Amino acid sequence: MLTQPKITLTIAGNDASGGAGIGADLKTFAEFGTYGIAALTVIATMDPNNNWSHGVTPIDAQIVKDQLVTATAGPKIDALKTGMLPNVPVIEVIAETIKEKNLTNLVVDPVMVCKGETEVLNPENAEALRDLLVPLATITTPNLFEAGQLSGLGTLKTLDDMKEAAKLIQQKGAKYVVVKGGKALEGDKAIDLFYNGSDFTILEVDKIESATNHGAGCTFAAAITSGLAQGLEPKEAVLKAKDFVTAAIKSGFEYNQFVGSVFHSGYRLEQNKGI
Numbered sequence: 269m270l271t272q273p274k275i276t277l278t279i280a281g282n283d284a285s286g287g288a289g290i291g292a293d294l295k296t297f298a299e300f301g302t303y304g305i306a307a308l309t310v311i312a313t314m315d316p317n318n319n320w321s322h323g324v325t326p327i328d329a330q331i332v333k334d335q336l337v338t339a340t341a342g343p344k345i346d347a348l349k350t351g352m353l354p355n356v357p358v359i360e361v362i363a364e365t366i367k368e369k370n371l372t373n374l375v376v377d378p379v380m381v382c383k384g385e386t387e388v389l390n391p392e393n394a395e396a397l398r399d400l401l402v403p404l405a406t407i408t409t410p411n412l413f414e415a416g417q418l419s420g421l422g423t424l425k426t427l428d429d430m431k432e433a434a435k436l437i438q439q440k441g442a443k444y445v446v447v448k449g450g451k452a453l454e455g456d457k458a459i460d461l462f463y464n465g466s467d468f469t470i471l472e473v474d475k476i477e478s479a480t481n482h483g484a485g486c487t488f489a490a491a492i493t494s495g496l497a498q499g500l501e502p503k504e505a506v507l508k509a510k511d512f513v514t515a516a517i518k519s520g521f522e523y524n525q526f527v528g529s530v531f532h533s534g535y536r537l538e539q540n541k542g543i
């Protein structure tokens with residue numbers, strides 16, 4: 269028998285366009301060679317007849333719980349991530365399960381808003397994410413907007429703002445914090461900040477001008493999750509994930525007139541590298 273693969277679980281939403289959500293996560297897990305499993309939290313729909321406006325249909329909290337019972341009834345889960353979570357009851361059952369089953373190597377991607385959308389998912393979610401999930405996280409990966417919300421600092425504009433937010437979020441209990449400047453931070457670099465509770469590491473690449481970054485956040489967090497499952501130290505997992513997502517954005521494509529998606533196989537195909 270071959271050795272059992274590392275098991276990675278995503279607890280996230282479905283994006284029927286395939287760039288973000290569980291589709292992004294499972295494809296990324298496969299690229300890393302970890303065995304992906306998924307519990308669905310929400311169905312996101314985008315309307316081409318209404319400027320791609322997003323609809324969000326929550327999965328009932330009990331059904332999320334039942335899926336987690338199934339997901340945790342197999343081999344040990346080596347690492348897991350959370351993505352889009354529609355409401356407080358869903359966040360609560362996820363936090364309960366993580367504690368009950370002693371799940372470790374948790375990446376919390378605190379999705380509060382989709383790129384291009386201005387409407388935040390239930391505002392009370394931000395509090396529940398901060399109070400119930402961030403304290404359990406090995407790593408949390410807010411984008412610029414989410415870091416402003418989780419830290420309570422509001423709008424973040426500079427690297428110093430990002431540092432301040434990272435410190436405040438780390439104090440909420442996440443062991444490591446990555447604040448993603450991405451396209452949202454002004455300037456010609458896509459800068460992320462990694463904080464381990466004492467030191468900052470700046471991850472910087474040239475900003476890719478194409479708008480093919482739908483799903484970048486999910487892909488980045490899923491790549492970190494696989495790295496942790498494979499035994500990488502948090503910082504190493506984040507650095508590798510940054511290379512992976514940069515390649516995915518570079519090889520992204522125009523999905524339609526509204527959105528450009530990352531291509532999750534970009535790292536392997538374009539650079540002809542194995543993971």
Ligand SMILES: Nc1ncnc2c1ncn2[C@@H]1O[C@H](COP(=O)(O)OP(=O)(O)O)[C@@H](O)[C@H]1O
Pocket residue numbers: 383410411412448449450451452458459460473474475476477478481483484485486488510513514517
């Ligand atoms: N235009 C871009 N060029 C290079 N890297 C980018 C670009 N947009 C996003 N990224 C990177 O993709 C990752 C996801 O960040 P971001 O897009 O801000 O998150 P989210 O998808 O959660 O909003 C980060 O590593 C970020 O720096």
Ligand SMILES: Cc1ncc(COP(=O)(O)O)c(C=O)c1O
Pocket residue numbers: 280281282283288289290312351352379381382383481482483484485486487
């Ligand atoms: C189901 C789902 N999860 C997460 C996201 C966030 O995606 P991103 O990786 O671009 O932050 C989206 C955005 O459309 C989504 O539809």
Ligand SMILES: [Mg+2]
Pocket residue numbers: 377379411485486
């Ligand atoms: Mg995101």
